[in-house]
Amino acid sequence: MSLPLCLLFDSDGTLVDSEILLGEVMGNILPTFGLPFSARQYMEEFRGVRFRTIVDSLGERHGALNEEHFPAMESEMRRLMEQRMRAELLPIDGIPEVLEILAAHPKAVVSNGPDRKIRCAMESAGLARHFGNNLFSAYTLGVWKPDPRLYLQAAEAMGQAPERCIVIDDATVGVVAGLAAGMQVIHLNRFPEEEETPKGAIVIHHASELPKSVVQLTAKESALQPL
Incomplete structure (x- = not known):
């Protein structure tokens, strides 16, 4: 055998x-940094895609993110996502x-x-x-x-x-x-x-x-x- x-x-x-949680977190965080985004958009277009790639793709459409802001944005996204996962996943x-x-x-x-x-x-x-x-x-x-x-x-x-x-x-x-x-x-x-x-x-x-x-x-x- x-x-x-x-x-x-x-x-x-x-x-x-976790994907709907991630989409909702991104939908809350990304617009505060000038990148329009929604949970539905994540589910329809970006499922499984690297966060950096998502940010770069949105930057091509809406104007590039100030690179100095990326670490703070990613850190806050990760913090909120972990909080949601521990409570709801x-x-x-x-x-x-x-x-x-x-x-x-x-x-x-x-x-x-x-x-x-x-x-x-x-x-x-x-x-x-x-x-x-x-x-x-x-x-x-x-x-x-x-x-x-x-x-x-x-x-x-x-x-x-x-x-x-x-x-x-x-x-x-x-x-x-x-x-x-x-x-x-x-x-x-x-x-x-x-x-x-x-x-x-x-x-x-x-x-x-x-x-x-x-x-x-x-x-x-x-x-x-x-x-």
Whole structure:
């Protein structure tokens, strides 16, 4: 019997229902620095995207932010987001049960967010015990999705070959990163009316579908192994 495949989970929108909180926090903070923004805009256009990239994109549309103001803006955004997460954050529906079912698989969180935010999210949602210290932040590794190197570095740290990894991500940037890394990818597409699944990824619409997809990919990987 083949060893369980390694599962590399995104955090926001995949494991924890943090995206609307993040959108609301950004919608409150960014306009005070002269960058018009709303929670709806985050959900429709920027889900999973690096905060710096969002700020730069808004700057191109509305006038660049005074660079001296960026550290204060980001610090306040992070402070308010952590406050909201500790008070309100919940896991994505079905995720706690799914993680129990997939307990035999090595697993990690791979996120475009800072390490402190990932740890706060896992603790606040009651998921920390499933991942231990297998938390990989783009801010720590210095590379952000959709660059595949974030997932590749996480796989290497886990001692896993890319073809032995399954990426589970809800955002297009993460799906694209996983595919480019040469990994199997499951797209938890919770907004199918607004977002298409990139070619090459398996699409599911609820976390409860995840174990079946993992079993199918495990069987596929086993069939490719030499006898």
